[in-house]
Amino acid sequence: MADRSIGTPEQLRDPNYTPPLAKAVPLGIQHVLAMFVSNVTPAIIVCGAAGFGFGSNSPDFPEMIYMIQMSMFFAGIATLFQTVGIGPVGARLPIVQGTSFAFIPIMIPLVAGQGVEAMSVLMGGVLVGGLFHAVLGLFIGKVRFALPPLVTGLVVMMIGLALVKVGIQYAAGGVPAIGTPEYGSLQNWTVAGTVIVATLGLKFFARGMLSVSAVLLGLLAGYAVAWAFGMVSFAAVGRAAIVALPDPFHFGIEFSVAAIIGFCLMAFVSAVETVGDVSGITKGGAGREATDREIEGATYADGFGTAISGVFGALPNTSFSQNVGLIAMTGVMSRHVVTIGAVFLILCGLVPKVGAVISTVPIEVLGGGVIVMFGMVVAAGISMLSDVHWNRRNMVIFAIALSLGLGLQLEPQALQYLPETVKVLATSGILPAALIAIVLNLLLPKDLAAEATEEVSGGLAGHGGGSMPGK
Known part of the structure; x- marks a missing residue:
């Protein structure tokens, strides 16, 4: 239920209303906490699949830090496209953008075991796929008939099924650790299990922000156990720069037919997901249907946000469904609250030390978190299929x-x-x-x-x- 001290019921349903700053800032940070883990995880998974970045002594470790950093920065930029808007770009609604899980099953085969050099092919696909996604805004409403719940539910379920293996591998010790004596050890599974148990406990027995941030807090619990086991090293944090700016074509850019086709096809699926999120926000927060202008603007923002991410070495962006549920829970429809969250993400993305701290999270801790997250993706697909x-x-x-x-x-x-x-x-x-x-x-x-x-x-x-x- 919404806090009436924030505003009147009519104000809370108005996207253009700005709550008092003392309330708006915590609400904005709350949106960031709800999506933070899901936003940076794809970058870590892609780096792991390519075979670089793990271990502070790795020569390619700074490249993983950079990708984590850009995941935060361009999630904030893409969110500003949605909340503030530029011309026809943006829904002017409280839509939080973040790095998309949906593209991971496409990206992994493109970079598997090829090192940091494979990132140039990935960025070419992200750029072209993003521009294609933006073009879909011209007619997305006219092609929704081809994607009933039977299709969308199947696709979402397949995304989760394609990723569950990654979660198990990470929980057991990580893809690079397969075949080593430590892989699948009791210590590794104790750390991952702590994350799972803590996440489930908070999700079902806590309320408010504790429940919304269950995955993040579960990761912190697992992190504490891993630290007690001596699995955490802060060596890289001290070496990381305090401030660093985005670097155009950081990984280079190369256009591959497979990457372009894959990203364009998945952009179509992502665009339909965004339509659903926009509809969910307007229904849950304002009690009305989304307008054609809002749906088109949201699709444009998705596409251009992704294309710009590709130029600077980040991954595709899309609307985050968990934040749709957060709006329904708080009852605060203000797009300016989400704008505050976007600014917070941008600031984090400018500080490599934040990325370095994230990189200290052992792969087993991340494994426990993604087992929950990927399982929820499968469950979301099954939920959509229940309408069939x-x-x-x-x-x-x-x-x-x-x-x-x-x-x-x-x-x-x-x-x-x-x-x-x-x-x-x-x-x-x-x-x-x-x-x-x-x-x-x-x-x-x-x-x-x-x-x-x-x-x-x-x-x-x-x-x-x-x-x-x-x-």
Whole structure:
């Protein structure tokens, strides 16, 4: 419930209202805390997949620090695009932007084991994908019909399924540690388990900000245990600069067909997610539907925020759904509150020591956190799928898309004779699953939807027009 001391009910529902500064600043920082871990985690995962940056003695360690730093800085810049706006860019709503998990399954095959040199290909994909994302703002409303909950729920679930392996590897000791005696040790799992238990305890038994920041506080609990075990080193913090500015084309830029196609296709999915977030904010915070202008502006901001990130060595940005829920919880619709949070992110991004402190978090601690986060991504997809009318037609579409998408991801060598570009895209799992679901949903006749489902489901979906059992 909203704090009425912040403003009247009418003011709290107005995006242009500015609460008293003493209230607005804590509310803005609260938005940052809710998204902070999710925002910097993709940079760490991508660096780990590429095989650089881990360990303060690594020659490429400063490159990981830079990417963490830019994740914060450009999340703040992209958020300002949404809250303040520039011309048609921005929804002028309290939308928090951050580095997107959705692109990780696309990025990992592009950089796997190739070191910091592979970042140039990634940045080319981020730049072109961001510009394509911005163009989608011209007609995003007209193509939403092609992405019903059957497709979007499947895609979100596939994103989570593609990442859960990373969470387990990190909890056990990290991808570089696979095959070492310490990998999977009781100490590693004790640290990761502390994060999971603390996160769940706070999420379900605490209230207010303690519940909202459960993942962050869970990581701090795991960090304390890791420190007690002697797993934390602050050597890199002292060497990090106090202030550093973004560096254009820091990793260089290279345009790869596989990267461009992958980022553009995922931009389409991300754009639809943003439409959902904008609608969620206006419904939860203002009790109304989002306007076409707000949806278009939000899509433009997503795209341009991502494109600029690519120029300076950061990863794709998108709207953060957890902050949509935070607005519904606080009842404060002010975009200026989120602007304060954006400024805080930008300031953090200018201080490499902040990135250096984040880099001291042991991989096992991060593993415990991402197990929870990636599991929640899968759960979010399943929640979206609960809105699907589970008739035979939709079950067949889902079954084929899931089987091929997940199967190719689990067994990439099945496509070893395909050209490298096609292989990278197909073995991501997400893209083939999404394309199959979209195409089948558009082509299969709708009259199949009226037919019974028992022959393919064993009767489990034959409840009240295809609703989930027990509902």
